[in-house]
Amino acid sequence: MKPEELEIKAAAELAKQQAFDVRLFTCSSRGCQSSEALGVIAGLKAEIKARQLEGKVQVNGSGCMGLCSKGPLVRMTTKTQKDILFSEIKPEMAATVVEQVVVPVLEGKKIEKPGGDLARHSLDLNDPFFAMQVFSVLENNGKMDPEKLDDYIARDGYKALRKALKMSAEEICQEMLASGLRGRGGAGFPTGLKWDLTRKVSSEIKYVICNGDEGDPGAFMDGSVLEGDPHAVIEGMLIAARAMNATHGVFYIRAEYPLAVERVEKALRQARAAGLVGKNVLDSGWGFDFEIRLGAGAFVCGEETALIASIEGKRGTPRPRPPFPAVKGLWDQPSCINNVETLANVPIILLKGAKWFSSRGTEKSKGTKLFALTGKSKNNGLVEVPMGMTLRDVIEKIGGGTDSGLKIKAIQTGGPSGGMIPEYQFDTPVSYENLQQLGSMMGSGGMIVIDENDSVVELAQFYLDFCVDESCGKCAPCRIGGTQMLHLLSKIVDGTGTAEDIRTIRKVAKAMQKASLCALGQTAPNPTLSAIRHFEHEFTERLLPAATPQA
């Protein structure tokens, strides 16, 4: 494909879309598929066909629209009125949706809020859950079908790549640096800097790797992005490759996300056929292609060096750094590993400019961040908020408090590597620094809400048990320290612990933090430590009565 053809394709697709009076988008991501979304799509198509409305109404799949607990979600877009978002639509309700809403709208009626059987099945898009979010990475969700390349192109897809092909590698790195984008996988390393480091290493072979091994239990942002907008991640990787003169691309995706794998495979096939990936990218003479590698259920493979070992077909054990992957990575060649969400931000930055991107957020944390808001939260799902929004706004306004009506005790961010943040600290604005200062971390974006009935001691035990199970066993501090710490913590949970055990936990934790080989072991004590720090009484209450320290 020649660069100019992108515009022609986009215009043609837009014209095609304009011809439809009503467009229906049903979430076809993993969560909604589990609630029979594919049946809904089939039902809508059948009904539209039966009524011979195929020329007027288009039925599409869509990426995640956020409120997963109320799925399947269906968004209706028309030329004449505001969008309507239907919730919890079952396949057998498809005919009702068409009859009671789509047909009247086609007849020129305005339907603000569906009545009758559908009254309970529509969501208010002015509700804080939607209105307070800022969609950037998720902007395409609910507005295009992730399985259609032309849909992506019509929404400015691959325009940023076109721009990147006219820029030098250094210019792209500079633009990323200026944007202030930081790694969304959790550590928050400046993306532009990472790219620039890899760019400066000269080598005939260089790899760009997409880390889609979202192992944090309770997080599903990256899976949702891969499923909902796979072309955006591919475009981000192509731009990354240009920025550091990389020669090969690798997608590393969890095997537990078969739909994400399928969507990426499909998107790559489409992009290859269109000349956007392959021997001659956008007729520039530059060639770049991708391989897909699957994880196999190992949390430690989110760590860069372990991930590389896994791509090489080995046990996913980390190795000491330096040398950093930028110098010696996959097959000993310079490699740059970026998280899915980071890569999805790249085309947006290049298209809208570093200045636009950095206008959002705090001094050191720019742009937006995706969170998987779950647990006792009333609204469960995928949310995107600007950096700098307070945790309280995220949890109480977007999340809507708890579903049980009970008081929120704390949230856990950063998964098994993060920590608990108690309610009284909720006025803190979201940023990498702030969350770290609170003893937690941004992490990849899991945000678990717990209420006053939940035990932080048991939650700490849950996370530690996870880390012990997932420890690769290579280094002693993590392997032995984790096991010992879990043993002590389990004693406390069982009511046989002593005050001495809490002191020992602290000591072991310190050793693990200081001496573990990789981030898994270094951060494994975090949930426990933060729980002790903020809720020590919950630990002491469970100690052996005789062993309770005397007042």
Add this chain to the structure above:
Amino acid sequence: MSTPIDVATSVKIVAPKPAAEPKDEITLIANKWKMKRGSLIMALHDLQSRVGYVPRESAMKLGRQMGVPLARIYEVVTFYNYFKLEAPGKYVISVCLGTACHIKGSAELLAGMEKELQVHEGQSTPDKEYHLQAVRCLGCCGLAPLVSVNGKVYAKLKTDDSRHVIERIQIDKPMAEADQEELVD
């Protein structure tokens, strides 16, 4: 999906069978991957998705054809949670123990399942009808707690729903989908 092969009768694997010939599949898998560097895990995924687990004989054969020592294969298979060394039951029940599910009582749900099926997590029922396993996170956290049976998700369960889920399995009879693309030589 090919019928899972019982380990106890694994000698059958060596004897040629007319249909669902595992022998040919392994050769096809080996041919597909052996020229690609570092593709052992991908080949094992292909094998497990067809047979349901990684039988020892198949691993040996795959290793011979790909030029990978058996020890290396076992090193990998035992490291990653995803790979199974024994034939699972007909219905693989995966109880999600991710954090969101944990907060909503998945441990209790799992205990109920264990009681209902009279097996421990990681085991199959003697009649090989069910295999019960705990998994880390299926990424449908908004629908917690949930259970996936051969890929079909039963969501927004209650912690005492174990019997209900098993009844549903008998009605729905979810089977894993025929896998991915066809292997071609």
